[in-house]
Amino acid sequence: QGTESHLYYHLLNGLTLFAACELGVFDFLLASERPMSAAQVAAGLGTDVDGMERLLSACAGLELLGTQAAGGEVLYSNTDMSRMYLSRSSPRSLFHSVEYYSKTVYLCWNYLTDAVREGKNQYEKAFGLPSEDLFEALYRSDDEMIKFMQLMNSTWNVCGRDVMTAFDLSPFKTIYDLGGCSGALAKQCVRAYPQSSVTIFDLPKVVSTCREHFVSPTDERIFFHEGITSFPPNGNLGHHWVPYGPKGGAGAASSASVKRCNGTTN
Ligand SMILES: *[C@@H]1O[C@H](CO)[C@@H](O)[C@H](O)[C@H]1NC(C)=O
């Protein structure tokens, strides 16, 4: 059909990916170490056989799984791409990103029409949360905070190196990461520039969670600063992407900080 139908079928592609990740299809196929039939996957994951057959077949259509025929059955296996990015245990896993998109972002996008009408985020409709302070909503519990930090962790783990090396930052020895969150970008930075050290600025509760779960004392040359309103002088400023925060939120806070320290950093 026309381009229009392709556009809305993309939505279904995303949901297929979410379901396969959430049900653990890619992990199951990784652990099984050989191609499996839909019935075997369904038995292993405790799902309906027909439902699993349809899901696996859709995943194969999206090239998320490979297929082979054996004795009148179709057997499914991971592709290199799904093994690398979709299985939970891969060092480049995007599992947590997929999960966050499925459980949080997707629900907000359901209200895109209202967001455009009203000019504000839709946490209130999606989650019954006040939407004025986005980061209050994102960090509404320790559990939610960790999920958001895992999203950042997996994203930067995959593309952080490209971002950090897009420009030569080697002349800068002291780098500040405003809203450094899980520290994944800071890790990529000190890895790419062995002469540099990075100080992560973030909310006190984010800093303590980061220290507890994400950055260990063995990650040398990564330091922390609680809060993003006070600034040590004489450093170079790295202002990284702050998602979902066009108004208010850490994006605005860090632009304010950039302005405040503009005179002192160069
Ligand atoms: C952060 O990402 C790395 C690399 O994928 C992973 O090994 C680590 O377990 C992740 N940390 C958390 C707390 O999820």
Ligand SMILES: *[C@@H]1O[C@H](CO)[C@@H](O)[C@H](O)[C@H]1NC(C)=O
């Ligand atoms: C920083 O200062 C320079 C030079 O005065 C100016 O051009 C630039 O817009 C300022 N940046 C910000 C974010 O305020």
